[in-house]
Amino acid sequence: MSGGALPSDWAPSFAAVPRSAFLPELMWPFDMGAGTSVAVSRADDPATWYGYADADVPVVTQWDDGKHTGTEPGQVSTSSASMPSVVFRMLRDLDVHPGNRVLEVGTGTGWNAALLAHRTGAGNVVTVEVDGAVTEQARASLKRFGAAVRVIHGDGYEGYAEGAPYDRIIVTAGVRHIPFAWVEQARPGGLIVAPWGTHYGNGDTVARLAVAQDGGSASGSFTGPVEFMKLRAQRLSPVVHSDYVTGGPEDRDASSTDLTEDVFLGDRFSPQRFAVSLRVPHCHHVIAEKRDGARPVWLYGLTDRSWACVMFRDGDTARVWQSGPRRLWDEAEAAYRWWESEGKPGHERFGLTVTAEAQAAWLDEPEASWPV
Structure with missing residues (x-):
């Protein structure tokens, strides 16, 4: 299921915290064969439901910012549970350790927050979700599961200063601009892991940024391509x-x-x-x-x-x-x-630097950067 991406030291957490504990009764997993999302009800077809819950596929849990009704897929997917292999990769990049304080931007189902809480220990994870209904569902799931996570309803673009400083910040929505608030709320030497891209397309690439010792910037390389739903504050308006x-x-x-x-x-x-x-x-x-x-x-x-x-x-x-x-x-x-x-460089040769004034991309060395 992990595609070879599961770090061995994370195995106990993934064994103890199943994704199925955080998925809703009605969900829309992506059927790789059909190339589309399909509605699956646990009450009507538990075998298929659990099969998708355990599969390495993304699962939509909300359409159209909650305005959608019925069982057929909606127009735009607006909340989901990511592919487990992508979750594994990003948690590996986060390099989180027991006792670390972690801020998660984008609670979704709460599964990722529960994994982090199992790894870091009770009371060390704060997660922020912009959608009120998604917040309540995740809060209920985390409570039911027994994960000691603080769930905040708010705009994760602003971070959550009350819980700062954090050793690690992880973002589970695609971003087009890294807010400096995240840098300010991380400890010097802390890590920020976020799917980042430009409005050129919908794809993202995971940025792994280390916060400078003086707190004035964060910089690091990309680790590989992904695709996430975009942070609501940074969605691109339709091009006509x-x-x-x-x-x-x-x-x-x-x-x-x-x-x-x-x-x-x-x-x-x-x-x-x-x-x-x-x-x-x-x-x-x-x-x-x-x-x-x-x-x-x-x-x-x-x-x-x-x-x-x-x-x-x-x-x-x-x-x-x-x-x-x-x-x-x-x-x-x-x-x-x-x-x-330049030799057809892969994603990993590129990097990103974020300051209070700007963000800049670079190839191989931060000194040779340009604004993005």
Whole structure:
């Protein structure tokens, strides 16, 4: 179930704290074969319910910020229990020890907090959840299980200063900006583990940041790609295509590129996508469905109405159209070429530094950073 990621010293906690103790009666696990979320009721089909509870799949526990009703999946998943293998990886990165004080941002079901409490000891874990209903459900589950965790209903973006300082801070929602409050609430030398990314796409990469001894910054490398629901304060508003693509052919520049779809995009968690996301700021990309051997990829500027489209075609040269103050495809292609020239680095060669004023990404060394 762990995909080889389970540290041996965590084994007693995972044996003592099953995920099934924190999942609701009705849940929506992701069926890998079907490629979609499916409704499973413990009352109606306990064997299937427990099978998914023990499987290495993500499980949606809330849709549409709680507005959803019924058994069919809703529009947007807004709370979940992560894949156990992802939980294992992030707890390994956190390097938490008995007696450590831990702040968790994003309580969800409460399972992760219960694992941390088993590891660190009673009274050492504070968890913050922004959704009131999710907070109450997690609080009840933790109490029923007997886990001594302090559950706070609030905005985890602000941390929880009352319980500071913390030895470790772990975030279970994707973030686009690391608030300096988390750095301030961690001890010098403490660790912050958070899924981080840019608005270029929905993917995240786990940042493992060590807080400087003077408390003025936190910095560290990424450990690998993941994908989380985004912190509610940092969700990207929907990009409306028609707000960007206006006018006629005379309002856009046409060109071509010798980059192919496979080379530029790779797969969902390819390092080149991550590299491009770091080098092309304030941009969102959308990969459209492939039809008749053609796939358009759209780039939208988030600070103006610049846009670009590259049309990849099987066996043919890709065509490019761009419009607006920025030439977004030129920026994206230059970012890809840079990644290629640097030896096609993986996620682990990149890092992030956070100060009170800014956050900056870097490759190999923090001294060679750029703002993100």
